[in-house]
Amino acid sequence: MCGHAGRIAALTSLLLVFARLEAACFNDSLDVVLQSRTIAAGQLISKVDLDGCQRGTLQNSSSDARFVMGSDGFLYAASDFNATADQITFEVNLKDSGTLDTWKIHVRLLFEVNLEGRKRRAALLHRQKRRWQPMPFKITENSIGPFPEYVQTIRSDDELGHTIYYEISGPGVNEHPKHLFSIESHSGRISVSRSVDREEFPSFKLVGKAIRKGGVMYERPLELTIKVNDVNDNVPVFTKTELVVNFPECSAAGTSVANMTATDRDEPNTINTLLMYRILSQEPFSGFGSLFSIDKKTGEIKTNTDKLNREQQDTYTLEVEVQDMNGEPYGLRSRGKVVIHIADMNDHPPTFKESRYTIEVKETESNIMVLRMPVEDQDEPGTNASRAVFRIVTGNENGNFNMSTDPKTNDGLLYVVKPLDAETTRVLQLEVAVENEVPMIRKTPGQQVAKVTVNVLDVDEGPECVPSVKHLWTAENVALGIALGTYTARDPETRSSTNIRYRKLTDPADWVSIDPNTGEIRAAALLDRESMYVKRNKYNVTVLAMEDKDHLRSCTGTVVINLHDVNDNSPVISNTNLYICENGEQRFVNISAEDLDASPNAAPFTFLLPKDSPENEKWEIFNHMGSYAFMKPKGSAIPGYYNVPIIIRDQQHHETKDTLKIVICECPNRLNCADRLSSKKAVLGGLGILVMFLAALCLLCLLLAALALYCGGDRKMKVPLGPQGQYQQTLIVSNEEGGGQQDMNLSSLDVPVSHNENIRQTHGTFGQGTESEVKQTISSLRGAGTEVDGSSRALYDQNGMLIVDHTLYVDGGTIVDDNYTMGRRKSHGLMELLRSQVDQVYEDEQDDQEVEYIRGYPHDGEHSVQGSVGYDGDMMDTSRVDYMNGVGTKFGTLTNMSLRK
Numbered sequence: 001m002c003g004h005a006g007r008i009a010a011l012t013s014l015l016l017v018f019a020r021l022e023a024a025c026f027n028d029s030l031d032v033v034l035q036s037r038t039i040a041a042g043q044l045i046s047k048v049d050l051d052g053c054q055r056g057t058l059q060n061s062s063s064d065a066r067f068v069m070g071s072d073g074f075l076y077a078a079s080d081f082n083a084t085a086d087q088i089t090f091e092v093n094l095k096d097s098g099t100l101d102t103w104k105i106h107v108r109l110l111f112e113v114n115l116e117g118r119k120r121r122a123a124l125l126h127r128q129k130r131r132w133q134p135m136p137f138k139i140t141e142n143s144i145g146p147f148p149e150y151v152q153t154i155r156s157d158d159e160l161g162h163t164i165y166y167e168i169s170g171p172g173v174n175e176h177p178k179h180l181f182s183i184e185s186h187s188g189r190i191s192v193s194r195s196v197d198r199e200e201f202p203s204f205k206l207v208g209k210a211i212r213k214g215g216v217m218y219e220r221p222l223e224l225t226i227k228v229n230d231v232n233d234n235v236p237v238f239t240k241t242e243l244v245v246n247f248p249e250c251s252a253a254g255t256s257v258a259n260m261t262a263t264d265r266d267e268p269n270t271i272n273t274l275l276m277y278r279i280l281s282q283e284p285f286s287g288f289g290s291l292f293s294i295d296k297k298t299g300e301i302k303t304n305t306d307k308l309n310r311e312q313q314d315t316y317t318l319e320v321e322v323q324d325m326n327g328e329p330y331g332l333r334s335r336g337k338v339v340i341h342i343a344d345m346n347d348h349p350p351t352f353k354e355s356r357y358t359i360e361v362k363e364t365e366s367n368i369m370v371l372r373m374p375v376e377d378q379d380e381p382g383t384n385a386s387r388a389v390f391r392i393v394t395g396n397e398n399g400n401f402n403m404s405t406d407p408k409t410n411d412g413l414l415y416v417v418k419p420l421d422a423e424t425t426r427v428l429q430l431e432v433a434v435e436n437e438v439p440m441i442r443k444t445p446g447q448q449v450a451k452v453t454v455n456v457l458d459v460d461e462g463p464e465c466v467p468s469v470k471h472l473w474t475a476e477n478v479a480l481g482i483a484l485g486t487y488t489a490r491d492p493e494t495r496s497s498t499n500i501r502y503r504k505l506t507d508p509a510d511w512v513s514i515d516p517n518t519g520e521i522r523a524a525a526l527l528d529r530e531s532m533y534v535k536r537n538k539y540n541v542t543v544l545a546m547e548d549k550d551h552l553r554s555c556t557g558t559v560v561i562n563l564h565d566v567n568d569n570s571p572v573i574s575n576t577n578l579y580i581c582e583n584g585e586q587r588f589v590n591i592s593a594e595d596l597d598a599s600p601n602a603a604p605f606t607f608l609l610p611k612d613s614p615e616n617e618k619w620e621i622f623n624h625m626g627s628y629a630f631m632k633p634k635g636s637a638i639p640g641y642y643n644v645p646i647i648i649r650d651q652q653h654h655e656t657k658d659t660l661k662i663v664i665c666e667c668p669n670r671l672n673c674a675d676r677l678s679s680k681k682a683v684l685g686g687l688g689i690l691v692m693f694l695a696a697l698c699l700l701c702l703l704l705a706a707l708a709l710y711c712g713g714d715r716k717m718k719v720p721l722g723p724q725g726q727y728q729q730t731l732i733v734s735n736e737e738g739g740g741q742q743d744m745n746l747s748s749l750d751v752p753v754s755h756n757e758n759i760r761q762t763h764g765t766f767g768q769g770t771e772s773e774v775k776q777t778i779s780s781l782r783g784a785g786t787e788v789d790g791s792s793r794a795l796y797d798q799n800g801m802l803i804v805d806h807t808l809y810v811d812g813g814t815i816v817d818d819n820y821t822m823g824r825r826k827s828h829g830l831m832e833l834l835r836s837q838v839d840q841v842y843e844d845e846q847d848d849q850e851v852e853y854i855r856g857y858p859h860d861g862e863h864s865v866q867g868s869v870g871y872d873g874d875m876m877d878t879s880r881v882d883y884m885n886g887v888g889t890k891f892g893t894l895t896n897m898s899l900r901k
Contacts, residue, residue: 030105034083145195251306251308277320390434393432468558482523580665584667608648618637
């Protein structure tokens, strides 16, 4: 990029060139003769006379990297090397950065030759072909031409005797930026076609080729580096054009405030980027002169004085300038601004507006504010340099007062947090000090203190419970009425306990009583240390003390009764049901005991077998471990149940007798008998197996009989579909005349039970025992796996037919659902048969038990002249002994049918 400032600088350089008529300040050639071909780094080669030149703006470079020239004109070797050729030639390029003038000094180094040695080497060495090598070259950025401008020439030694064509390629030729460089194919002259911006393209790397006629490259491709020389065409700029900083006041002189840094896009480490800083102005002006200074090379701003005071001036603005070319007048420059805010420091102490205060406080008051103490501070409000912190220096030894700070006003607030005692102290003298949250930056002569006089006003107070907690000690289970101690309060004015009354507020177990006049505490019940109301051997009672005349004036105190343990509890066995696995590894039982008493009235226990017990010869106890011991049988024991008596004694020989129930069995899991005991399984002998076999055979016969009965009966009574009315038949044919129950044919009782509207629930119709008898009949099936709902109810129709109202389950299968009944009369007979068979097997029920069934026929003969032959109202009164004496002979058959013997 070619800037406006660069064009001006180029035009200025051109005018200077014409003005000076290309007159150089030094010779353009230099020949130096060296005696040795071995050159050491730093060796002085020669000196170029630059006395007539402006050295401050003169830049130089060498075309041979092995040599370097200083700003004073001295030429040095840059590295160690041995010269093989008879001479070395190179150029030193000089440039005036101010005028942009350039010159070249041709330097030739010659070595003294030893002819004899040269002849010997010539006989040994053969001539080797040298590789073509052009001299390095540079171009200057923002050149004004004319273009194309000659840059350099490349030549190959292969030109002798051959026609050579030269080509170049790379950035600037056939790559971006294209067509910048060109070469004459026959002469190897390289030219540049336009100006170049170094900040965009600092150098170019090209590849040169020497091609013979016919397209054959005899020489290898040559790498060409074209460096773009920098000119001062970029203005230095600040990284921040406006920098805002906070700086504490009262800082020492020479303290760093900020760094104002700038950058320059020109080539680093050249005079074009050698920057210099300075402060142009300071606002506002100070009576102490310039308060700040800036380092010319680094841009660091520091203080010149320690007189910065925020209370006088809180902000300063500095205008800063940066210039390249090391601050020379022809250098480029720019400006920036620095805003410095002076931060407040704690350089002013807080002071009380008043140094003495007098207040009055009632002795019963607490947790109230009694005084506000304003302060002044010149530091900035709301900062830690001005916020006040108060503390009471003297006079608050009992902790009655507390100081705090009002966050809004910064005033000190004095609180009474604990009631004062006018009887003890009438006047208190307080000293209150104030300071800031942060220390002062300078030492002050003394601490800011205010004195407060507190006059304590006497108030008629209630009784004082002192101490608030009193401990009493006694043993548990002491006799009733014994005095445990006394708890009394006192009047703070008279220091007397007269006219004070006492009563209990809390007594969880109601164990004590208190004398209302003296406060004496006595045992009103047995004090049990093991009670749930006792925690850590302590029983708490709350006492209320109040004035005799004014019960509202009172206080409370706590009486802690510490109970000593007595041996009033015997040790007990934790688990008396034990087992031993005959096939397990542990052939003993673990006996553990516990005692509610405390040591030394509890463990360790002593476990003994009674001497007069026969089990003493069969069992032994070993390994007493305090609260448990082990017991095992002596020798081999037969599996079974054993009751083993045992005695447990505590340390005071207080003993308990108990019986251990030990089971010796073969454990299924070889660990315990728990599964075996929970299922109540026992080892069956031959008799038990026989009983089980006979019971199973009997059950099979019963099931076959029931199946035969069910399949044999096919006669059914048709259930009337119409409603029952008065014109229904009066006498019902039941095939029961004359024979009663003895003549009954079970196969003829196949009468279905309907569940339509003619069925009615007659729960409890036949007096007490009817429902229980039905349940007893149904429960007789439980031996065959039948389960009956305990809430089942008996239903009867108007003919006395049995209905089951709830579901009956047999081995998990449903026989009758909730809304269905047993459909056949023979089912009732089957149930009777099953019950009789079960009674014979188990012989658990009474054979002589009489069950009387009274059958009522409410509709029988309701509109007949003869009346009912099957129903008599007096018969329902079963409490009469002679209720059957009045019936005639015509009712004999019916009587036998109604009363089942």
